[in-house]
Amino acid sequence: KAGVTQTPRYLIKTRGQQVTLSCSPISGHRSVSWYQQTPGQGLQFLFEYFSETQRNKGNFPGRFSGRQFSNSRSEMNVSTLELGDSALYLCASSLLTSGGNEQFFGPGTRLTVL
Amino acid sequence: QQQVKQSPQSLIVQKGGISIINCAYENTAFDYFPWYQQFPGKGPALLIAIRPDVSEKKEGRFTISFNKSAKQFSLHIMDSQPGDSATYFCAASFLSGTYKYIFGTGTRLKVLA
Numbered sequence: 001k002a003g004v005t006q007t008p009r010y011l012i013k014t015r016g017q018q019v020t021l022s023c024s025p026i027s028g029h030r031s032v033s034w035y036q037q038t039p040g041q042g043l044q045f046l047f048e049y050f051s052e053t054q055r056n057k058g059n060f061p062g063r064f065s066g067r068q069f070s071n072s073r074s075e076m077n078v079s080t081l082e083l084g085d086s087a088l089y090l091c092a093s094s095l096l097t098s099g100g101n102e103q104f105f106g107p108g109t110r111l112t113v114l
Numbered sequence: 115q116q117q118v119k120q121s122p123q124s125l126i127v128q129k130g131g132i133s134i135i136n137c138a139y140e141n142t143a144f145d146y147f148p149w150y151q152q153f154p155g156k157g158p159a160l161l162i163a164i165r166p167d168v169s170e171k172k173e174g175r176f177t178i179s180f181n182k183s184a185k186q187f188s189l190h191i192m193d194s195q196p197g198d199s200a201t202y203f204c205a206a207s208f209l210s211g212t213y214k215y216i217f218g219t220g221t222r223l224k225v226l227a
Binding site for chain 2: 004006033042043056102105106107108
């Protein structure tokens, strides 16, 4: 069974631009969660989607948004990029909503904002 | 109350030694405690997990010890190998509307050959 895939793997953007990241969960997994990972802050939860509905949201500004499609694939969008948005963005999938069920992470998208 | 405190921040162990990483929590609603291993340039990979009705779980060289009364759990890596050099994250999960994961800040382990 294929794992979680994320595209692109690397991105370089400039301040003020916007970016869209994509995540394909493990086949059969309907829950997708997004995390931001930085050296100083560790893994910070962004949001979770289940059956195309946002079920949970972390403490990030409205510039961070996401969506999930009927095939469970998910995208996250960051608008008006700031230097501090440089991070590894991780997607994790699980069979049901996260917690109690194992989360499986993708390789991440490394975003660099110049 | 939703924090998971992980220590140490970094750890150096000789090959063949035991690596021990500790995590502590406060929220008694947590009901699932996984450990993740992350190599540079990769996403975290689920290593081993435990639920609070069990005090210990062992998988190969990896053991989780869980102390419910102290609200602590730890990862023990027996016979540590250079290939174990990675960053390890503990996490705790609980139900609040939907299930949520809280991650520790990570421990960078280096095993010397």
